Amino acid sequence: xxxxxxxxxxxxxxxxxxxxxxxxxxxxxxxxxxxxxxxxxxxxxxxxxxxxxxxxxxxxxxxxxxxxxxxxxxxxxxxxxxxxxxxxxxxxxxxxxxxxxxxxxxxxxxxxxxxxxxxxxxxxxxxxxxxxxxxxxxxxxxxxxxxxxxxxxxxxxxxxxxxxxxxxxxxxxxxxxxxxxxxxxxxxxxxxxxxxxxxxxxxxxxxxxxxxxxxxxxxxxxxxxxxxxxxxxxxxxxxxxxxxxxxxxxxxxxxxxxxxxxxxxxxxxxxxxxxxxxxxxxxxxxxxxxxxxxxxxxxxxxxxxxxxxxxxxxxxxxxxxxxxxxxxxxxxxxxxxxxxxxxxxxxxxxxxxxxxxxxxxxxxxxxxxxxxxxxxxxxxxxxxxxxxxxxxxxxxxxxxxxxxxxxxxxxxxxxxxxxx
Amino acid sequence: xxxxxxxxxxxxxxxxxxxxxxxxxxxxxxxxxxxxxxxxxxxxxxxxxxxxxxxxxxxxxxxxxxxxxxxxxxxxxxxxxxxxxxxxxxxxxxxxxxxxxxxxxxxxxxxxxxxxxxxxxxxxxxxxxxxxxxxxxxxxxxxxxxxxxxxxxxxxxxxxxxxxx
Numbered sequence: 001x002x003x004x005x006x007x008x009x010x011x012x013x014x015x016x017x018x019x020x021x022x023x024x025x026x027x028x029x030x031x032x033x034x035x036x037x038x039x040x041x042x043x044x045x046x047x048x049x050x051x052x053x054x055x056x057x058x059x060x061x062x063x064x065x066x067x068x069x070x071x072x073x074x075x076x077x078x079x080x081x082x083x084x085x086x087x088x089x090x091x092x093x094x095x096x097x098x099x100x101x102x103x104x105x106x107x108x109x110x111x112x113x114x115x116x117x118x119x120x121x122x123x124x125x126x127x128x129x130x131x132x133x134x135x136x137x138x139x140x141x142x143x144x145x146x147x148x149x150x151x152x153x154x155x156x157x158x159x160x161x162x163x164x165x166x167x168x169x170x171x172x173x174x175x176x177x178x179x180x181x182x183x184x185x186x187x188x189x190x191x192x193x194x195x196x197x198x199x200x201x202x203x204x205x206x207x208x209x210x211x212x213x214x215x216x217x218x219x220x221x222x223x224x225x226x227x228x229x230x231x232x233x234x235x236x237x238x239x240x241x242x243x244x245x246x247x248x249x250x251x252x253x254x255x256x257x258x259x260x261x262x263x264x265x266x267x268x269x270x271x272x273x274x275x276x277x278x279x280x281x282x283x284x285x286x287x288x289x290x291x292x293x294x295x296x297x298x299x300x301x302x303x304x305x306x307x308x309x310x311x312x313x314x315x316x317x318x319x320x321x322x323x324x325x326x327x328x329x330x331x332x333x334x335x336x337x338x339x340x341x342x343x344x345x346x347x348x349x350x351x352x353x354x355x356x357x358x359x360x361x362x363x364x365x366x367x368x369x370x371x372x373x374x375x376x377x378x379x380x381x382x383x384x385x386x387x388x389x390x391x392x393x394x395x396x397x398x399x400x401x402x403x404x405x406x407x408x409x410x411x412x413x414x415x416x417x418x419x420x
Numbered sequence: 421x422x423x424x425x426x427x428x429x430x431x432x433x434x435x436x437x438x439x440x441x442x443x444x445x446x447x448x449x450x451x452x453x454x455x456x457x458x459x460x461x462x463x464x465x466x467x468x469x470x471x472x473x474x475x476x477x478x479x480x481x482x483x484x485x486x487x488x489x490x491x492x493x494x495x496x497x498x499x500x501x502x503x504x505x506x507x508x509x510x511x512x513x514x515x516x517x518x519x520x521x522x523x524x525x526x527x528x529x530x531x532x533x534x535x536x537x538x539x540x541x542x543x544x545x546x547x548x549x550x551x552x553x554x555x556x557x558x559x560x561x562x563x564x565x566x567x568x569x570x571x572x573x574x575x576x577x578x579x580x581x582x583x584x585x
Binding site: 084085086087088122126159162163164165167178180181184240241244248249280284320322323324333336337346 | 485
């Protein structure tokens with residue numbers, strides 16, 4: 001299929017503004033500003049069924065409609081903090097198809113009545129931010145950003161902001177704290193950012209991939225968008241495929257594409273002729289899907305969308321599909337994921353801060369072969385007690401792989417801890 | 421030298437970017453790190469004064485984010501990702517062999533002060549592992565699909581470039 005988001009795969013020079021314009025660039029922004037009302041765009045995006053691509057899958061148009069019409073200014077903040085292990089899609093969009101992304105941010109600004117949009121990039125994306133700054137300057141020069149756009153009263157300005165290495169800043173309220181010049185620690189909610197967001201003002205926060213869909217939706221309408229994907233999960237999605245596959249990379253496919261097509265057709269199958277053992281479809285935050293002779297076909301034929309991945313005991317999340325072969329043991333996998341979460345826990349709430357500390361003590365002990373099955377049970381108990389008690393989703397995420405690994409791969413733990 | 425003397429235009433541009441002065445703290449910290457690769461106490465004090473914050477608050481921000489450093493290390497930091505996706509594609513072995521070849525352990529700096537090797541969390545380069553970022557003051561570049569040989573060539577090139585300065 002041709003791409004909606006990764007259009008540089010079809011038109012290699014699309015990151016050049018003239019090439020982008022020759023291929024319909026900024027026509028959606030012009031249409032939005034000159035021929036549509038903001039409310040109309042919100043309704044069209046609602047009708048398109050576009051869901052947040054950062055991981056939560058919340059309907060984008062609905063999120064926008066929460067902003068009150070009585071308090072101004074409104075802000076748009078784009079979440080370009082892409083930090084979930086296994087996720088590397090937003091970077092490719094921003095590097096290779098930047099104008100479509102920026103056009104999407106500008107359309108969202110108009111739709112929610114914001115004159116300013118901030119793009120919060122993780123600090124490691126320093127070169128990407130430099131590149132976006134140059135693109136923004138070019139758009140200002142050519143009249144696609146700034147004041148009186150397309151002869152209207154509308155002003156839109158975009159700015160980039162670099163984080164400095166903190167996974168938690170992908171959590172939207174932590175991101176706002178960071179943008180305000182504080183440590184990136186989540187806020188207590190309510191109030192939600194739609195009402196009290198950046199600098200205390202109504203704010204909409206959307207992921208890079210989400211916003212990059214908007215030019216297409218404005219051009220083709222919700223019906224045009226819905227020709228891809230499923231009824232409840234419309235559109236295409238960029239699947240970031242990594243781990244033990246022959247051809248890791250980003251693949252833009254309709255939502256509802258099966259694991260089999262992604263891993264075996266596009267990904268070229270498992271490395272070194274090994275057997276597929278486990279899938280983490282939502283990065284390090286995943287519940288781990290077990291794949292064995294009994295479950296292979298059921299898992300492989302599962303459509304990857306926001307509903308069906310649940311049927312095999314996990315969630316789609318940001319669609320960062322980590323493939324694990326049969327040379328790896330789950331005690332090693334969860335030791336890796338907990339090393340990550342322990343490092344990235346922001347320290348604000350006790351269950352997450354202390355829970356991850358203790359989980360790491362235990363996963364290290366288990367992986368080193370110094371533990372008993374009692375330690376494995378204790379690990380499971382710690383995870384269970386954390387779940388649902390943390391200030392933000394990071395705490396819950398940290399427990400997913402741990403609990404499902406212990407539950408679904410008991411032999412891996414009996415092997416390393418059973419003897420002691 | 422103070423940041424406002426050293427980078428007057430950039431400091432002004434940073435302040436102009438945000439409606440709130442405090443939002444300038446992160447870009448100012450990057451400026452403070454540009455020259456020597458770490459942030460000195462004097463810089464934190466200056467930034468605190470510019471933003472009407474306590475120095476402790478600024479230090480807490482430096483401590484919170486992993487890309488700010490408050491201690492001197494190598495001119496270049498090679499920061500290898502060893503998270504799950506990269507590890508599945510050999511990142512741990514890559515890091516180990518790289519350390520052996522350069523002759524230092526993770527966290528250490530070469531005797532000439534050129535390179536520090538660090539182990540970091542996911543960098544969003546999972547499909548091109550083994551990979552690392554090279555941090556040089558406030559700048560970052562990605563190096564993907566790496567081998568130890570390619571990395572040693574890079575280190576040699578950095579060493580030559582540094583010698584010519």
